Amino acid sequence: AQLSLAGNVAGGGVRGGQATLGFNLANGDVSGVGQLSLGANIVGGSLSGVQAALGLNVIADDASGAQLSLGVNHTSGVLHGFQLTLGVNSAASDVKGLQGAVLLNRASSLTGMQLAFINVGGDVTGMQLGLINVASVVHGVQLGFINVAKEVDGVPLGLLSFEQKGQLHLEVFGSDIQLTNVALKFGGRHVYTTLIAGLGPDDRFQRFSLGLGVGGHIPLGSRFWVDVDAVGSQVLSTDSPFSSKSNNLLAQARGMLGFQVMPRLAVFAGPTYNAWFTWGEPGFAKLTTLSVKSHSGTDSRVQHWPGFQLGVRI
Structure with a gap:
């Protein structure tokens, strides 16, 4: 020593x-x-x-x-x-x-x-x-x-x-909330992250949404697959996206059944369950044409409803 x-x-x-x-x-x-x-x-x-x-x-x-x-x-x-x-x-x-x-x-x-x-x-x-x-x-x-x-x-x-050997997909889909949505999915073979942007020409371009989610991919044989994820989005007004009318959160649980038409082309559809939380005076009465259940507090409100979506994956 x-x-x-x-x-x-x-x-x-x-x-x-x-x-x-x-x-x-x-x-x-x-x-x-x-x-x-x-x-x-x-x-x-x-x-x-x-x-x-x-x-x-x-x-x-x-x-x-x-x-x-x-x-x-x-x-x-x-x-x-x-x-x-x-x-x-x-x-x-x-x-x-x-x-x-x-x-x-x-x-x-x-x-x-x-x-x-x-x-x-x-x-x-x-x-x-x-x-x-x-x-x-x-x-x-x-x-x-x-x-x-x-x-x-x-x-x-x-x-x-x-x-590198995981998944990278571009999705274009419509839903009961917005007619046009684009999503980028990337991650591993079974767990992925999704970035979502939506615009509603059905509501005269008065609002758009930006969201982020995580989910799981389940292959069902060589052609079919199921994706299940949870997504959080903010719905913004095109006129004043950073005003107090944008104090809201859209939470979604989504399930998608897909069919692989070709190696780089698939179609999918599935149900969603949506909860829209707002604080203050919201810029929109509601987001969907479907019926909703609403609960109001002193300065907050939540609407929730089952919905749907369908689209294509590249």
């Missing part, structure tokens, strides 16, 4: 540990307790133990144990264990365990879990949890605001999920 106030330097390997207020450097393998410092820990070989520092931890070869810091953790070889930091965790090879950071996790491949604002992995078996998740092939779960992957064998759960 080596103990000092300023720094510890070992020309070869270390058995036991290095502890200092400054920095620790070992040009060979380190086994035992590991390295503890307030500044930086650097291992020129492999590590079996713990690296703990306020600043920087670096391992040039494989590691079995843990890296703990407030700044940066880096392992050039395979890591069996975990990396925890407020800054950045980096692994040039495989990680079998956990990477937890406030800012960024990066690994060549991962078996386990990444938890940070931004997670970047190669092939991932396990889970990525963060605001932005990026991976190649995922066997497990991506949970975040934005998910990006080449292929997901599992579930991508996010507001925006992009999968």
Whole structure:
């Protein structure tokens, strides 16, 4: 073991540990307790133990144990264990365990879990949890605001999920609410995000809507499929879209039965259940020509009704 106030330097390997207020450097393998410092820990070989520092931890070869810091953790070889930091965790090879950071996790491949604002992995078996998740092939779960992957064998759960081998479709459909609607669906093979815009020439272009939803895709053989999703939209007046008359929310639960006519062309139809919440003085008496049930409060109102939609998918 080596103990000092300023720094510890070992020309070869270390058995036991290095502890200092400054920095620790070992040009060979380190086994035992590991390295503890307030500044930086650097291992020129492999590590079996713990690296703990306020600043920087670096391992040039494989590691079995843990890296703990407030700044940066880096392992050039395979890591069996975990990396925890407020800054950045980096692994040039495989990680079998956990990477937890406030800012960024990066690994060549991962078996386990990444938890940070931004997670970047190669092939991932396990889970990525963060605001932005990026991976190649995922066997497990991506949970975040934005998910990006080449292929997901599992579930991508996010507001925006992009999968190279997933689905990307443009839909044009009509409903009891608006005659003309356009939707962009994208995501994995079974879970998708949809962006919707609608315009009603049937009401003299007095209103339009913008919405966002998430849903699931269920194949039924080679030709038929079912999509089920939940969508939230805001209905806006074309004259004054940002006035108090636009204080509303249209919530929809939708089911669609589709038939694949050709590889890039399908037709679909299905029921919807709609709830329109308004606050203040709404710009429109109601959104549909169908009968609705209405409930009013002091300064709010809700209308709900079953509806329908039908369209084509490209």
